[in-house]
Amino acid sequence: MIDKTWATAADAVADIPDGASLAVGGFGLSGNPSQLIEALLAQGTGDLSVVSNNCGVDEWGLGMLLGARRIRKMTSSYVGENKEFERQFLSGELELELTPQGTLAEKLRAGGSGIAAFYTQTGVGTQVAEGGLPRRYNADGSVAQASPAKDVRAFDVDGEMKEFVLEEAIRTDYALVHAAVGDRHGNLVFNKAARNFNPLAAMAGRVCIAQVERLVEPGELEPDAIHLPGVFVHRVVEVGVDIEKRIERRTVRDSVGSEGV
Structure with missing residues (x-):
């Protein structure tokens, strides 16, 4: 049996060197591999070239690495929701390759499929x-x-x-992704909208590191329920179901029956 599990997020990202290229899953803050990003931040890795739909928000997701000046280049389709991303780009501190969103998705998928x-x-x-x-x-x-x-x-x-x-096509040295469930062979299941760019980023990375909320044994996942087969995944880290999950912007209204409704 090929057991791809690693004990901690820190262990799983420990060999990512300065100057590496990364494909990172997530859309906004949905499906961000935040524990892997935090571990990369803690170990001090820098000069990174990152491919991701966006760059998190200020001080969360990839925004943590950006705020610490660890990212040299972003390949993204969206700059909004992150003022530091905008500031660094316009001031000449950050290189940005803006790419249409669907094109970016297909560039990652093509890279993982062997299409040049x-x-x-x-x-x-x-x-x-x-x-x-x-x-x-x-x-x-x-x-x-x-x-x-x-x-x-x-x-x-x-x-x-x-x-x-x-x-x-896009190929990167590493990929960092988040999944709801994974088994020891690296087969992954994503939760609803958190699926987004995660499978595509995983495919594009020469070494894919997946953080999963729940780890199960091989054979527990129904084959038809698997969103990404383990052939694309090299390391799996269980991070638990109680990890912090943030949203970019909360929209609320007064409850029915309150004044003005």
């Missing part, structure tokens, strides 16, 4: 394809580095020639 690149219509006719998107600013606000132009080709789609832009 793919063509998509997303971004055709914009700076995504034509180049010129700022990736890094100078301190004075001028553009220090811009995105390059990408290959664009026309293909016959239902009798009509349409343009598509070539997007390269």
Whole structure:
């Protein structure tokens, strides 16, 4: 039996070196591998290149690493909800490769599937394809580095020639993901919206580290219930069901019957 479990989050991330590239699951704060991120922060790893839909929020999720100046580059589709992310990018302290959300998902999936690149219509006719998107600013606000132009080709789609832009797949040194349940072989089950980018990030990492709320024995998971097979997962850490989970923004209203309702 291949037992992929590790005793602690700190043990599981201990060999991640400075300068590593990471694919990190989560959407907003849903499905963030926060315990693995905290362990990486505690061990002092820096100069990281991170691929994730966004960068958490100030002082939570990937925002903890960002606030500690541990991230050199982000590849993301969304900057909102994190003022420090915005500040570091606009001040020239952080490199950012903005990528359309669906394209980012497919780049991760392609990387894990052994596909080097793919063509998509997303971004055709914009700076995504034509180049010129700022990736890094100078301190004075001028553009220090811009995105390059990408290959664009026309293909016959239902009798009509349409343009598509070539997007390269993403492979990273490590992946950090969160799952609701996992077994010792690395098979994972995600909870509802927390599934999001987690399976795709896991596929893209050469070494995938998964934190799971509940660890079960091999054979306990119904095969049809498994969202990500263990072939993509190399290390599993049980973090418990009582871990702190935050949300980005809480929207509430007065209860029915109160004044003004």
